Amino acid sequence: MRNSRASRTDQNNMDPELFKQLAKEQILAAAAQRRTLEIRGGGSKRWYGQLVQGELLDTRAYSGVIDYEPTELVITARCGTPLAEIEALLAQHNQVLPFEPPHFGSAATLGGMVASGLSGPSRQAVGALRDFVLGAVLMDGKGDILHFGGQVMKNVAGYDVSRLLAGSLGTLGLILEVSLKVLPRPLASSSRRFAMGEAEAIRSLNQWGGLPLPISASCWQDGQLTLRLSGAQAAVSAAEQNLGGEAVADADDFWQALREQTHAFFAPAAAQKPLWRLALPSTAAPLALPGAVLIEWGGAQRWLFTDTDAQAIRSAAAAAGGHATLYRGGDKDAGVFHPLAPALAQIHRRLKASFDPAAIFNIGRMYQDF
Numbered sequence: 001m002r003n004s005r006a007s008r009t010d011q012n013n014m015d016p017e018l019f020k021q022l023a024k025e026q027i028l029a030a031a032a033q034r035r036t037l038e039i040r041g042g043g044s045k046r047w048y049g050q051l052v053q054g055e056l057l058d059t060r061a062y063s064g065v066i067d068y069e070p071t072e073l074v075i076t077a078r079c080g081t082p083l084a085e086i087e088a089l090l091a092q093h094n095q096v097l098p099f100e101p102p103h104f105g106s107a108a109t110l111g112g113m114v115a116s117g118l119s120g121p122s123r124q125a126v127g128a129l130r131d132f133v134l135g136a137v138l139m140d141g142k143g144d145i146l147h148f149g150g151q152v153m154k155n156v157a158g159y160d161v162s163r164l165l166a167g168s169l170g171t172l173g174l175i176l177e178v179s180l181k182v183l184p185r186p187l188a189s190s191s192r193r194f195a196m197g198e199a200e201a202i203r204s205l206n207q208w209g210g211l212p213l214p215i216s217a218s219c220w221q222d223g224q225l226t227l228r229l230s231g232a233q234a235a236v237s238a239a240e241q242n243l244g245g246e247a248v249a250d251a252d253d254f255w256q257a258l259r260e261q262t263h264a265f266f267a268p269a270a271a272q273k274p275l276w277r278l279a280l281p282s283t284a285a286p287l288a289l290p291g292a293v294l295i296e297w298g299g300a301q302r303w304l305f306t307d308t309d310a311q312a313i314r315s316a317a318a319a320a321g322g323h324a325t326l327y328r329g330g331d332k333d334a335g336v337f338h339p340l341a342p343a344l345a346q347i348h349r350r351l352k353a354s355f356d357p358a359a360i361f362n363i364g365r366m367y368q369d370f
Helices: 016-033 083-091 110-116 159-164 198-209 233-243 251-260 310-319 342-355
Strands: 037-040 055-058 065-069 074-078 133-139 145-149 174-181 188-195 215-221 224-231 275-279 292-296 301-305 323-328
Touching: 016 037, 016 055, 016 133, 016 174, 037 110, 065 083, 074 083, 083 110, 110 174, 133 159, 145 159, 188 233, 188 251, 198 215, 198 224, 198 292, 215 251, 224 233, 224 251, 275 310, 310 323
Parallel strands: 037 055
Antiparallel strands: 065 074, 074 174, 133 145, 133 174, 188 224, 215 224, 215 292, 275 301, 275 323, 292 301
C-alpha cells in the first residue's frame, strides 16, 4: 500500500492539471512572441550561473509528493515541492537524500535542487545528485509533456535523459516531476580531526580512500583535516581506532554548515573576493594560486577565494586535469562555467535546440550564447 500522506496535495497548491495547462499556454505564447522565460521555484540558487533573464514562470504552485513507499526507497514529487518538506517526510522513516543537497535558504524546491545539480559533503562516498535521479517528467519548448526513466533502478529507458536534467539550470525545459532513489540514514556516525598541511591532507585522503574505511565526508581548511565516518557501528568504531585523531564536538553542525556554506570559511568577510569551485583529480597537488582554500570530496573539490584572473585560474585547473567554475561573486562576463570544447559545445546546442527549439528557457544561464 502506498503511503497515504505521500499522495496528499496541500490545499494551498494549484490543481496540477490547471498548472500544467497554464504553464503550456505561457510557454507557447513566449515561443510565438520570441520572449524568454525564467523558470524559477524558491529562487534560493538564483545567484548560481550567469545572470538570469526573462518573464517569470513560477513553479511553486505545482507542489506535493506524488508517491512514496519507504520499503522501495523511491520518492516522486512535483517540482515546486519544498525540499525541507521532502526531507522531513523521509526523516519520519529514517531515510535521507544521501547526496545531501544544499538548500541555501528555506525556499529551496525539488525542481531547483535537480536543476542546479549540486551535491553536499557526502558526494565523495555515495555519488552525485544525478546518480539518484530515476525518472523525470519535462514540459519542453513546444508545451509537450515528456516522460523519461521510471521509479526503479532496473528501468533504464530514458534514464540518461533524466540524469541530463541534473545541473541543466532549467535550460532544457520545465521539470515537472522527479523520481529519486533514497537511502536509510546511516546507523552510526563519527567525525575525527587531524592537524596537517594541505599537501599532506591530499596524500592522506587518497591513501585512506584506497582502504576499506567508511569515510562519508572530508574537509581540509587552515591546517585542519576533518573526516566523517558513517555506517555500521562496528565499522565506524574500527575506523576510529585505525585512524586516530580527535573527536569533533558538534559534528552534525559542522557538516551542516559546510553543506549550506555557513561555515566560517564562507563568512561575508571572505566573500568580498570571488569564490571559485575547482573540480580536480583527487590526487592533484595544491595549485600555485593565491587565496584561501577549502578542500572537500577526498581532494576532488576545492574552494578558492581569490582575485586572480579567471584565465589564470582556469589554466591552472586545466593543467591539473580539471576545470573551474566562478561559483559566487566576481565578474560573470568572464563566464561562470569552464568554456566547453567546440565538439562538446555543439552537442549542448543540439540538445538545446531539440528540447527548446524557440530558445525561450533560461537563456544565457549556463553560457552567454546558450
